[in-house]
Amino acid sequence: MNSIIKGCGYILVHTPDMVVHNGTTQTTERIVNPDGDYLKALPSHLRTYEQALHYAPNQTYIGNMTPDDLAEMAQPFYDKPVENAARVGEFGEIMPEGEFYLLMQAADVFDLVHLDKDFVAATKPAFAANNEVITEDIVARIKEGDELSHIEHLVNDEHAEGLYLDDKLVGCVARAHDIDVNLTAHIMHENLVSKASSILALLYAVRNAGIDKSEIEYVIDCSEEAVGDMNQRGGGNLAKSAAEIAGLSGASGSDLRAFCAAPTHALIEAASLVKAGTYKCVAVTAGGSTAKLGMNGKDHVKKGTPILEDMVGGFSIIISENDGVNPEINLDMVGRHTVGTGSSPQAVISSLVTDPLDRHGMKILDIDKYSPEMQNPDITKPAGAGDVPLANYKMIGALAAKRGEMTPKDLGNFVAQHGLTGWAPTQGHIPSGVPYVGFAKKDILAGKIKNAMIIGKGSLFLGRMTNLFDGVSFVIQGNTGKDEANSGVSEEEVKSLIAQALRDFASSLMAE
Amino acid sequence: MSILNGKKVIIIGDRDGIPGPAIEECAKTAGADVVYSSTECFV
Numbered sequence: 001m002n003s004i005i006k007g008c009g010y011i012l013v014h015t016p017d018m019v020v021h022n023g024t025t026q027t028t029e030r031i032v033n034p035d036g037d038y039l040k041a042l043p044s045h046l047r048t049y050e051q052a053l054h055y056a057p058n059q060t061y062i063g064n065m066t067p068d069d070l071a072e073m074a075q076p077f078y079d080k081p082v083e084n085a086a087r088v089g090e091f092g093e094i095m096p097e098g099e100f101y102l103l104m105q106a107a108d109v110f111d112l113v114h115l116d117k118d119f120v121a122a123t124k125p126a127f128a129a130n131n132e133v134i135t136e137d138i139v140a141r142i143k144e145g146d147e148l149s150h151i152e153h154l155v156n157d158e159h160a161e162g163l164y165l166d167d168k169l170v171g172c173v174a175r176a177h178d179i180d181v182n183l184t185a186h187i188m189h190e191n192l193v194s195k196a197s198s199i200l201a202l203l204y205a206v207r208n209a210g211i212d213k214s215e216i217e218y219v220i221d222c223s224e225e226a227v228g229d230m231n232q233r234g235g236g237n238l239a240k241s242a243a244e245i246a247g248l249s250g251a252s253g254s255d256l257r258a259f260c261a262a263p264t265h266a267l268i269e270a271a272s273l274v275k276a277g278t279y280k281c282v283a284v285t286a287g288g289s290t291a292k293l294g295m296n297g298k299d300h301v302k303k304g305t306p307i308l309e310d311m312v313g314g315f316s317i318i319i320s321e322n323d324g325v326n327p328e329i330n331l332d333m334v335g336r337h338t339v340g341t342g343s344s345p346q347a348v349i350s351s352l353v354t355d356p357l358d359r360h361g362m363k364i365l366d367i368d369k370y371s372p373e374m375q376n377p378d379i380t381k382p383a384g385a386g387d388v389p390l391a392n393y394k395m396i397g398a399l400a401a402k403r404g405e406m407t408p409k410d411l412g413n414f415v416a417q418h419g420l421t422g423w424a425p426t427q428g429h430i431p432s433g434v435p436y437v438g439f440a441k442k443d444i445l446a447g448k449i450k451n452a453m454i455i456g457k458g459s460l461f462l463g464r465m466t467n468l469f470d471g472v473s474f475v476i477q478g479n480t481g482k483d484e485a486n487s488g489v490s491e492e493e494v495k496s497l498i499a500q501a502l503r504d505f506a507s508s509l510m511a512e
Numbered sequence: 513m514s515i516l517n518g519k520k521v522i523i524i525g526d527r528d529g530i531p532g533p534a535i536e537e538c539a540k541t542a543g544a545d546v547v548y549s550s551t552e553c554f555v
Contacts, residue, residue: 459553469551
């Protein structure tokens with residue numbers, strides 16, 4: 001039987017100070033153009049937490065709005081704050097930056113995160129308030145705090161990475177080694193942010209799945225960070241590290257890396273492990289990326305918009321044995337961009353969309369919703385990258401027209417019916433196909449749609465090891481578990497049939 | 513005559529638009545000398 005989607009967690013963290021201090025666009029600018037206009041203008045374009053909270057794409061990401069609600073809004077979204085915004089949604093929450101620093105300390109097991117004691121005292125009550133998710137064992141990991149002078153010393157004299165709130169120093173991440181370039185404060189900060197946001201997503205996924213933490217047997221981290229020292233850069237295992245703090249005591253785990261395509265690869269792997277019977281319950285998880293904060297900030301400042309890339313994202317999806325209810329992952333319909341596929345957009349979409357459909361005699365229009373790259377167009381349009389989901393839908397629709405499934409005139413309707421408006425932050429792997437999995441689960445259970453295709457794509461060439469593109473896809477469909485169970489013949493039924501046949505035979509002999 | 517014929521060309525492709533290798537193939541058939549080609553990602 002196919003594996004099913006048991007529960008999903010989607011979280012965001014509003015991190016305006018990390019935009020300034022940790023995003024690579026800004027750190028690069030500080031090196032090459034420290035007195036330039038961009039860095040001067042940047043602070044006035046940063047959003048407050050309230051502005052980020054009331055931002056429609058963010059409310060959609062945590063499940064307080066639906067993709068349909070978002071599609072009905074006129075773009076841009078940033079100047080249209082939503083009224084009924086809330087911090088916690090059906091899928092997860094939007095955590096403020098200060099509380100997240102406490103979560104980073106909870107995630108740290110090497111005494112690297114140091115926080116100002118007055119800041120800790122002021123922030124801890126709010127951090128501990130959501131005790132359904134932030135449990136006592138996590139709160140207990142928060143230390144009393146240090147004198148600010150000690151933190152200033154670590155930042156000024158010991159190469160620590162500062163943690164800022166409203167541009168004021170409130171803590172730091174210390175380096176983990178004196179000379180190892182893979183354990184610098186900068187890298188430890190990046191990895192701890194990824195780990196802490198993954199932990200938060202895991203906690204919400206467990207809550208939403210309605211399972212006990214001990215039921216998760218395996219965790220796959222599919223983020224984009226490399227954890228390891230100078231002898232094993234990228235050695236991992238961020239998955240098991242996050243599982244430890246999240247309290248998943250029965251879990252092992254490993255990391256899977258494939259740039260932005262990694263979440264889709266990981267979900268296929270998780271579904272396969274469960275279907276094979278290797279594990280009963282697997283969590284796929286990823287925290288966010290500090291490097292990409294403010295990535296397109298120069299264009300946003302130039303166009304007079306707020307810095308919209310101020311959110312660290314995270315997600316976690318729990319895959320389990322078929323429960324006869326929840327939507328399942330159809331592993332017979334996996335699309336693959338292979339080494340020989342080529343890099344043209346048409347070749348990429350054919351390999352990911354039409355090849356798996358053709359193998360099953362299905363048409364493009366037989367899939368109710370496609371979830372390719374779900375980047376928020378508010379972010380990408382001012383930066384000149386256009387509306388990325390829309391570009392994907394146009395290519396899929398063009399292929400449908402080329403195959404004679406519809407006419408080119410139907411393209412608009414195809415996009416409206418089979419497409420979605422993007423809502424995810426440009427955090428690389430975070431927007432890649434997976435933001436819709438939570439909604440797909442809901443919509444299939446509600447009978448709103450019958451299936452959805454999740455498409456993950458990755459830019460392997462960024463690592464300078466190959467010029468190849470990458471991508472995989474799979475289909476989520478309504479549960480067929482019970483049907484499959486009925487279609488097979490159990491051992492008991494075979495015994496019963498043989499017994500009945502023998503009784504009939506004996507009766508016929510006696511009659512003779 | 514192609515405007516690219518005999519010209520040295522630097523190509524920056526877009527991962528969500530037209531990738532570098534695809535532009536490179538077109539430019540080469542138009543007679544260009546491709547001195548650098550890459551694909552970048554902005555999302």
